[in-house]
Amino acid sequence: MDIVIELKTKLLEALKKMGVNLTVDDIVIENSKDSSHGDYATNVAMKYCKEFQKPPREVANLILSNLDMSGIDKVEIAGPGFINLFLKKDSLQSIVKTVIELDNNYGALPKNGKKINVEFVSANPTGDLHVGHARGAAIGDSLCRILSFAGYEVTREYYINDAGSQIKHLGESVYARYRELFGLDFNLPEDGYHGQDIIDIAKIIKDEIGDEALKMEDPVSYFMRRGQDLELEKINRDLQVFRVKFDIFSSELKIRSNKAVEKELEYLSNHLYREEGALVLKTTDFLDDKDRVVVKSNGEYTYFLPDIVYHCNKLSRGFDQLIDVLGADHHGYINRMKSALMMHGYDKDVLDVSLIQMVRIMKDGEEMKASKRTGNAYTLRELCEDVGVDAARYFFAMRASTSHLDFDMNLAVEQSSTNPVYYAQYAHARLCSVLDNSSDIEIDISAKNLKEKSEINLLKFIQNWPNVVKEASDEKAPYKITNYIHSLAELVHVFYTECRVIDRDNLSVTSSRLALCKASKIVLENALNLVGVSAPSHM
């Protein structure tokens, strides 16, 4: 059993004897930062001293006199009333066996039967993904990996806005470039797209169908469809390179079919009113600070209306929770969507929005606003080419999504200890190397000879991994995983430096240390996998 849980249970029993009933979640046990504070410490005596109407240190004393001491080496009361617990070494060593036996599943939480839909990226297919999308993609996908590891059934979804004016502009732009290729006069719309990629797409279409489009009655709608498909293929290729794979692409056009939007208007009729010819949804009855137009006075729908239909569509597919990963500039959108869902009788918390703050690409101490090569926005593809997928994914996942991110290009390409990605991957490669060099020596998974400080620290840290998974999943915070990875890598390096692993004159210690190496390698690999970063055995 989990040592922390075991300790909590013992504390609970002690408190119970003293007449106070609590649950496991009421007890906080933390890893001591300072080894003189024991292996673990708890503040229960201070937290619940009011129940006993006695000062914290006295309560601590009472708890200790009732505490089952099996597996515990010694206890101390310290400071204002902390209880410091010192464990017997063998109670820590058992984690090695657990890790090696569970392997890739160590840290995975049991299936909880909950279905979560995570919508992310959802960029209009009118051009390449830029670095803002890249951060959304990295965080969205890492989140999915974490949630899935934490026992949820996860669906990754991409919403294509293929019914709006953007796609029309795309069609017109590609058509114009297509005509240009035949030397015909062409009209590139001002609010169209002017990049090189549009010309490339026009060329592809020319290769596909020759001059056939020139005879079409409605060429623009053909170019809309085909142009969008080609853009989407490109986006999808870039995302796959970035190790992001969607389960489903939903089309706004399809959502709109079967009169779904009209039915939605009917459903919402009690919450609608007319103002200056437009239909307005009374979202202020719920969470919003302003009512929102859903049908413009010219009869067109705003973006919001089909998006309501889309979110209801997702919920109708049986998801317990929806997560939207959105750029921070969309924050005004949250309450209006939640309000609409509440009109459908859903709880406001069925939708959880992860806002992703802005990214600045920094190079040589200055912000890089555009790609040097193309002059356009710096793209995900260029980023992958310049710094590699591992570095890009790690850096994006590394910070809380709510904080602005300065992406340091110089650091990301650095192949040294200053680069956190290499630091972690190097730790993994080192472990692999040690294990390779000792393949003839048997591994002792009881790990009974581990007793050095660096070994114990590593054991405790590995043992905490499932809790980190839980926390990252509950808080939807991939950066908790990268923080863990960095600390784990550090402990591995320290262990490696202080403890010579392979010693053919002392095979009993060697066998234990090899087991620790193997367990550490497994956890490191599992953690890296959750943020989509590879765990190489050689570098």
Add this chain to the structure above:
RNA sequence: GCGCCAGUAGCUCAGUUGGAUAGAGUAUUAGACUACGAAUCUAAGGGUCACGAGUUCGAAUCUUGUCUGGCGCGCCA
């Protein structure tokens, strides 16, 4: 003007159900390879946790006021 997010070491950031001397990385300085990968490790210096007031045994954390920055506030998507 209103709303959301933020302000912690020179720089980039952790620390958020209130806990012990506020931590990492980076940068700077000084050390450590005749053995498993020195892409590493060990130390040192570096702080008014934006500022004030409050809540209590105890505040970076909670409340409140102020200042600064980013973003939003459209019959755009």
